[in-house]
Amino acid sequence: MGKQARSRVTYARILDAAATEFARHGYANASLQEIALRTGLTKGALYGHFASKEHLAETLVRRLDVKPPDPQPTADPLNASALGQLRDLTCDFATRIETDIQVNAAVRLAVDAAQKPDARSESLHHIAGRALELADRAEDNYELEPPLTAEVVADLMMTMLVGAYCTATTADRRNLSARIERMWDAVMPAIAAWRLRSGRCPPPR
Numbered sequence: 470m471g472k473q474a475r476s477r478v479t480y481a482r483i484l485d486a487a488a489t490e491f492a493r494h495g496y497a498n499a500s501l502q503e504i505a506l507r508t509g510l511t512k513g514a515l516y517g518h519f520a521s522k523e524h525l526a527e528t529l530v531r532r533l534d535v536k537p538p539d540p541q542p543t544a545d546p547l548n549a550s551a552l553g554q555l556r557d558l559t560c561d562f563a564t565r566i567e568t569d570i571q572v573n574a575a576v577r578l579a580v581d582a583a584q585k586p587d588a589r590s591e592s593l594h595h596i597a598g599r600a601l602e603l604a605d606r607a608e609d610n611y612e613l614e615p616p617l618t619a620e621v622v623a624d625l626m627m628t629m630l631v632g633a634y635c636t637a638t639t640a641d642r643r644n645l646s647a648r649i650e651r652m653w654d655a656v657m658p659a660i661a662a663w664r665l666r667s668g669r670c671p672p673p674r
Contacts, residue, residue, distance in 0.1 A: 483508050495577060559600070570641070593627070
């Protein structure tokens, strides 16, 4: 393995180790010494890749700066609806948190940052923006039970997602996606318009 390839492998190992620390302990309590120990490096070697703990955190948070992919097409009327796609968006994101330690850590860092008094964190703006976009489409297609609005539904979904994350009992957020799915099962009857639940909604626009 060449020098550049080894450097990339080490870089990835450091990010995974840092992600584990941040996901478990948050930014304030994460230790660079523990991160170095997880990778088998000295702190000096770690600094060769990342100048500070803040640099590590910023690199991980950028994992959230990716627009969520569009959902796969489906023949089921409810799943094909904008509201069904909103459900898929939150469930898929919860699965990413469970299966990708770097995404898990990025969300932990974003949530921690948002709790500061002077917080202006926009780390979750991509998924929040996509949620509002789908909720707007659901409202335009008469998929929402009146008098619900797109803003209320999108805010509810983000609150549900972040709330489930923050109340997870394990650092790896095991079963987060299953919890989100159960929450959707509970709220969908109150959110979805009767015509959508009965399969009589017009085709999505």
